[in-house]
Amino acid sequence: MAAALGGLRGLLAAAGRAGGPARPWGRPAPPGARFLGQSSHQPVGPRAGPEPGSGGLPEGVEYIPTRKKGKNPMKPVGVAWYSLYTRTRLGYLFYRRQVKKARERYPHGHSAPQPCHFPGVKILPIPVLSNNYSYLVIDTGSSRAAVVDPSDPQAVQAAIEEEGVMLEAIFCTHKHWDHSGGNAALRQRHGSCKVYGSALDAIPELTNPLADREKVSVGCLTFEALATPGHTVGHMVYVLDGGPFDGPPCLFSGDLLFLAGCGRLFEGSPETMLASLDMAVGLGEETLLWPGHEYALECLSFASLLELDNPALEQKLQWAMQQRQEKRSTCPSTLGEEQTYNPFLRTHQPELQAALGLRRGAGEHPDAFRARVLKEVRRRKDLYKAT
Numbered sequence: 001m002a003a004a005l006g007g008l009r010g011l012l013a014a015a016g017r018a019g020g021p022a023r024p025w026g027r028p029a030p031p032g033a034r035f036l037g038q039s040s041h042q043p044v045g046p047r048a049g050p051e052p053g054s055g056g057l058p059e060g061v062e063y064i065p066t067r068k069k070g071k072n073p074m075k076p077v078g079v080a081w082y083s084l085y086t087r088t089r090l091g092y093l094f095y096r097r098q099v100k101k102a103r104e105r106y107p108h109g110h111s112a113p114q115p116c117h118f119p120g121v122k123i124l125p126i127p128v129l130s131n132n133y134s135y136l137v138i139d140t141g142s143s144r145a146a147v148v149d150p151s152d153p154q155a156v157q158a159a160i161e162e163e164g165v166m167l168e169a170i171f172c173t174h175k176h177w178d179h180s181g182g183n184a185a186l187r188q189r190h191g192s193c194k195v196y197g198s199a200l201d202a203i204p205e206l207t208n209p210l211a212d213r214e215k216v217s218v219g220c221l222t223f224e225a226l227a228t229p230g231h232t233v234g235h236m237v238y239v240l241d242g243g244p245f246d247g248p249p250c251l252f253s254g255d256l257l258f259l260a261g262c263g264r265l266f267e268g269s270p271e272t273m274l275a276s277l278d279m280a281v282g283l284g285e286e287t288l289l290w291p292g293h294e295y296a297l298e299c300l301s302f303a304s305l306l307e308l309d310n311p312a313l314e315q316k317l318q319w320a321m322q323q324r325q326e327k328r329s330t331c332p333s334t335l336g337e338e339q340t341y342n343p344f345l346r347t348h349q350p351e352l353q354a355a356l357g358l359r360r361g362a363g364e365h366p367d368a369f370r371a372r373v374l375k376e377v378r379r380r381k382d383l384y385k386a387t
């Protein structure tokens, strides 16, 4: 849910034509079979997410309900669209259309998947929709696996079958359909599979709500959930502990952090997002970043307009152009390199502040100023995207 704000007209048209959800697996339905949207645990229809009051939210987090137009940083049209997308059946129908279109346009995925191996673990990015990534994370010793953000259940199921693994867990970063839309179909297919995520987001089929810092084991793998609100109020990222396989930690960042970018602030203030980004950076420079979208080229191009004299940024942009020309994935990067070119992680840098024409006010807290810098970078990025 980051590139979809222009789709309202198509969405409404789809709603007019909708005759019920399509089957998730693309094969003829056996008599009496139940599929996505027809199951007893109905995943579609209005999904009014929880509207947390002050209770249940991490300390210092401000939740901005989408209907509070005055407070929400989005433009009124964006607020209306976002409410439709997240709170009504139209959002689900829009997602179904996205899946169908992407399968037609990219029958083999938008990018060539490049698996990453460490002793005992394999990480397989699965390109889905037009720019999303799901990730299959496999304990190769036991063939048990988890999937992060299964947007398109058909693509994820194909990877599960090809790898010959047992799906034990779905880790869902947030409620947006392009990250959670495959939960129901995969749960139906893999009865013992659990769905993890935050109870503060309306995640479909959530079976195991997680608290901040809670850990989950899948075979020999250990994942830690971190609450990272801002994009949505219940956004969570998952960190795979690298210790057991003598590798770096792996951050599955959903729509918190992208290569050279960060997610839009749909349900949080710049201060909240800044705190979440700081938490991610605290994971350490060697941490591998596995983001929820393939946005590298767009984000790096935008960043290079802000920082005209940043060799690390220029080098990464050249590399990404080459990668994307060959339809290769740009992930993973490391949190160390992200800090050299990602403007959303460089709010403390005087060069960036100067480029934005911002100066810290007398008596202004450094973090308050950084939040102001973040807000301005985000605003410019939103405008950049719109053109």
Ligand SMILES: [Zn+2]
Binding pocket: 001, 002, 174, 176, 179, 231, 255
């Ligand atoms: Zn999202």
